[in-house]
Amino acid sequence: MTPVRGDLPARKRxxxxxxxxxxxxxxxxPSYWEATGGALSFASTxxxxxxxxxxxxxxxxxxxxxTAYHLAGNLQADVRVLEAGHIGWGASGRNGGFxxxxxxxxxxxxxxxxxxxxxxxxxxxxxxxxxxxxxxxILEEGIDAQITGDEELAVACSARSFAELRAHAxxxxxxxxxxxxxxxADEFRERYFDSPQQHGAIRIRPTFGLHPVRLVRGLARAAxxxxxxxxxxxxxxxxxxxGDVHLLSTAGGTLRAxxxxxxxxxxxxxxxxxxxxxxxxxxxxxxxxTRPLSDVELGAHRWQSSTPMxxxxxxxxxxxxxxDRRLLFGGRGHSSGGAAGTASNYELxxxxxxxxxxxxxxxxxDYRWQGLVCFTRRLTPSIGRLADDPSVFFAFGYHGNGVxxxxxxxxxxxxxxxxxxxxxxxxxxxxMVQGLSERFPLAAIRLWYLRARLAMLRAxxxxxxxxx
Ligand SMILES: Cc1cc2nc3c(=O)[nH]c(=O)nc-3n(C[C@H](O)[C@H](O)[C@H](O)COP(=O)(O)OP(=O)(O)OC[C@H]3O[C@@H](n4cnc5c(N)ncnc54)[C@H](O)[C@@H]3O)c2cc1C
Numbered sequence: 001m002t003p004v005r006g007d008l009p010a011r012k013r014x015x016x017x018x019x020x021x022x023x024x025x026x027x028x029x030p031s032y033w034e035a036t037g038g039a040l041s042f043a044s045t046x047x048x049x050x051x052x053x054x055x056x057x058x059x060x061x062x063x064x065x066x067t068a069y070h071l072a073g074n075l076q077a078d079v080r081v082l083e084a085g086h087i088g089w090g091a092s093g094r095n096g097g098f099x100x101x102x103x104x105x106x107x108x109x110x111x112x113x114x115x116x117x118x119x120x121x122x123x124x125x126x127x128x129x130x131x132x133x134x135x136x137x138i139l140e141e142g143i144d145a146q147i148t149g150d151e152e153l154a155v156a157c158s159a160r161s162f163a164e165l166r167a168h169a170x171x172x173x174x175x176x177x178x179x180x181x182x183x184x185a186d187e188f189r190e191r192y193f194d195s196p197q198q199h200g201a202i203r204i205r206p207t208f209g210l211h212p213v214r215l216v217r218g219l220a221r222a223a224x225x226x227x228x229x230x231x232x233x234x235x236x237x238x239x240x241x242x243g244d245v246h247l248l249s250t251a252g253g254t255l256r257a258x259x260x261x262x263x264x265x266x267x268x269x270x271x272x273x274x275x276x277x278x279x280x281x282x283x284x285x286x287x288x289x290t291r292p293l294s295d296v297e298l299g300a301h302r303w304q305s306s307t308p309m310x311x312x313x314x315x316x317x318x319x320x321x322x323x324d325r326r327l328l329f330g331g332r333g334h335s336s337g338g339a340a341g342t343a344s345n346y347e348l349x350x351x352x353x354x355x356x357x358x359x360x361x362x363x364x365x366d367y368r369w370q371g372l373v374c375f376t377r378r379l380t381p382s383i384g385r386l387a388d389d390p391s392v393f394f395a396f397g398y399h400g401n402g403v404x405x406x407x408x409x410x411x412x413x414x415x416x417x418x419x420x421x422x423x424x425x426x427x428x429x430x431x432m433v434q435g436l437s438e439r440f441p442l443a444a445i446r447l448w449y450l451r452a453r454l455a456m457l458r459a460x461x462x463x464x465x466x467x468x
Contacts, residue, residue, distance in 0.1 A: 026233075044083075183202070286349060396435060
């Protein structure tokens with residue numbers, strides 16, 4: 001029997017990158033989504049004793065559930081999902097609900113230099129397909145995911161930023177053959193909202209808003225209906241291989257599987273398998289949600305839209321008006337996730353929200369929560385199959401934009417597994433996302449790179465503000 005990474009079964013010995021409070025799988029993050037997520041209408045029990053299956057998936061978020069859903073459906077595979085918390089415990093139950101284009105932080109010029117324009121266009125076509133995949137899955141499975149809006153706006157916070165958006169961003173979207181257009185400040189004021197910080201925007205399609213927990217629960221229900229078995233409360237503590245069989249051990253039992261899919265994104269248990277160690281760069285993203293806003297308050301900013309929006313900055317904020325007239329406002333989280341830093345980060349978010357909407361200076365906050373998104377060293381998602389063990393697949397690194405990308409990636413991995421093809425990567429998976437991204441050098445201190453990078457971006461935003 002071979003441990004794939006040392007002998008580290010005991011949870012207490014895991015060295016996490018962030019504060020331990022980020023990894024309390026038995027706790028429920030106090031989000032607006034959890035409070036309004038509807039009933040659990042699917043079965044999921046902890047793994048007890050020994051069991052076996054063809055495909056075991058580690059992680060019960062969108063990536064893992066989509067893999068299971070697509071495998072169990074037309075592909076008829078015998079698949080089980082092992083989830084440490086409850087189904088949707090991770091980012092899939094905590095995000096802003098933007099089903100939008102993104103997934104990569106690699107700039108266009110660098111991407112074209114590295115992969116060529118056709119490969120880059122292929123990536124962005126897949127992004128559009130991914131948004132439409134989520135939409136059709138919601139409709140076909142009758143998921144009450146509360147879809148709102150049909151576009152995303154990148155809002156310029158200064159006249160200078162708007163000029164740059166118009167001059168450069170639009171050209172880039174055109175080069176990528178994406179559906180983007182300019183919204184001047186006066187049209188923006190009439191159709192969306194007004195603020196001292198809005199100077200026009202770029203409109204991008206397709207995008208829509210949704211309810212993340214309702215989506216994750218709907219996807220889980222659909223996967224179970226197709227025959228997938230979900231094990232919540234089943235953290236994988238050790239991963240060993242005996243001949244061709246993987247053995248995934250939890251506190252309650254052991255799952256034997258012919259194939260394994262690693263689908264844990266920012267919460268990746270890197271210690272379980274040497275191939276994944278040092279590859280992900282998790283980063284905290286945080287959200288606050290106001291109490292419901294009155295007509296007078298909405299009127300003070302002429303707010304009349306539920307369109308998902310972001311600020312066009314390096315360290316952006318994302319925001320949308322929810323169906324019950326609360327504002328959801330998100331941004332980067334604290335750099336370590338400790339209690340004091342997390343509290344001051346929420347205050348920073350709230351002050352950013354009040355700068356955008358000064359008339360709401362005394363509107364109280366009803367919900368605040370956070371979770372981990374995942375970057376990679378090459379700044380594009382990592383989707384593939386291990387070169388030295390073709391029975392292990394993976395999908396992670398969606399750069400804070402995984403609602404569409406994770407569900408699409410799960411479908412691609414499922415198709416790949418079911419096709420039985422050797423190591424050949426299916427043609428539908430764009431070059432930009434294929435395979436593992438390089439490891440971070442000195443991976444144990446990789447958060448220091450992240451902090452340095454964030455400090456540089458923050459400084460660049462400040463300089464932009466001063467020049468505006
Ligand atoms: C605050 C926030 C806001 C965001 N907003 C947006 C947005 O508006 N739009 C967008 O596109 N994206 C957004 N994202 C990102 C998006 O939510 C993620 O990219 C996506 O949900 C990733 O899905 P996943 O299934 O790969 O990972 P996750 O949903 O994080 O699931 C991974 C799961 O793996 C489990 N796990 C970890 N270790 C183990 C183990 N040892 N054994 C078993 N299970 C384990 C975890 O418990 C977790 O549930 C946001 C993320 C956050 C945190």
